Amino acid sequence: MTFLVAVVSLLGTIAIFYGSKTVYVKFGKAWLTPILITPLVVILILLVTGIPYEMYNAGGHVLSNLLGPATVAFAVPIYKNIGLLKKHALEIIVSITVGSTVAITSSFVLALLIGLNDELTYSIVPRSVTTPIAMDISTMIGGSPTLTAVFVMTTGILGALLAPMLIRACHFNTPSAKGLMLGMGAHGTGTSKAFEFGELEGTFSSLAMVVAALISIVLSTTLFPVFEQLVMNSLLP
Incomplete structure (x- = not known):
């Protein structure tokens, strides 16, 4: 029985994704993006059928x-x-380094201001990195990869x-800026949106997503601990 549910959950999730993707392509509404609709439909099915998440995840x-x-x-x-990366290396590296730094520090400060606990704080810090890298960063700094995936999805959508x-x-008019x-x-979700604007926009978005992931790994393991310590020391009486 468990094996059957695992197979159905795996194939069902894939079918739901492609079904929602078809609907999204047909109607073009941003809120119909598969990354939003697929988990919502899966959650609804689990609630209606009463299937435990653990059983569903056997295939998922x-x-x-x-x-x-x-x-x-x-x-x-x-x-x-690689040619495009070399040609625009300076603007890509500078803009993504600034963006990654702002994303990490602002997430940490915001989490402190609203009083999140340590696990939630460290889980939200890598929210502006694509999911697989963000989950690894979350593990390294003491967060929950599962929670991080949720924050990443929310940020992307x-x-x-x-x-x-x-x-x-x-007034962003150039493909590189967009x-x-x-x-x-918005990492992966943003890249999908970028390709709707054009091939060059999508290409630059892909490069930005990858470079941001690499830079964020470095920042999270080097500068972030220093920044964290400075902020925490300033909050101490």
């Missing part, structure tokens, strides 16, 4: 395990677009929803 974890190979696959867009308005408000903003601010 296969998809989670694919995050490892997905991390390695990030080398592909860098290799394919909100980023993709707000991106068109920000692009118009800030793509780097979406890749840095």
Whole structure:
């Protein structure tokens, strides 16, 4: 019985994803993005059927395990677009370094201000990095990878929803500006949105997402502990 549920949960999750993707492509509404609709439908099914999450995850974890190979696959867009990366190396590295620094520090300070506990605080810090890398960073700094995945999804969805308005408000006209903003601010979901603007926007977004992941790993293990200590010392009486 458990094996049957595992198989159904795995195939069902894939079917729900592709079904929601079809609906999204047809109607083009940002709130219909598969990354939002798929987990909502899965949650609804589990609540209605009463299937325990542990039983569902017997098959669903296969998809989670694919995050490892997905991390390695990030080398592909860098290799394919190495010429573009070299040509725009300065603007990419500077903008993504600034963006990653602001994302990490602002998340930490915001978490302290609203009084989150340590686990939630360290889980929200890598929220602006693509999921597989963010989960690894979360583990390294003492957070919960599962909670981090939720924060990453929320950040990505909100980023993709707000991106068109920000692009118009800030008068971003070049593919590099649009793509780097979406890749840095909304990672995978933002990259999908960037490709809707154009191939160059999507390419820059892919590069931004990968570079942001690499830079965030370095910042989280070097500068973040120093920043954390400075902030905590300033809060002590």
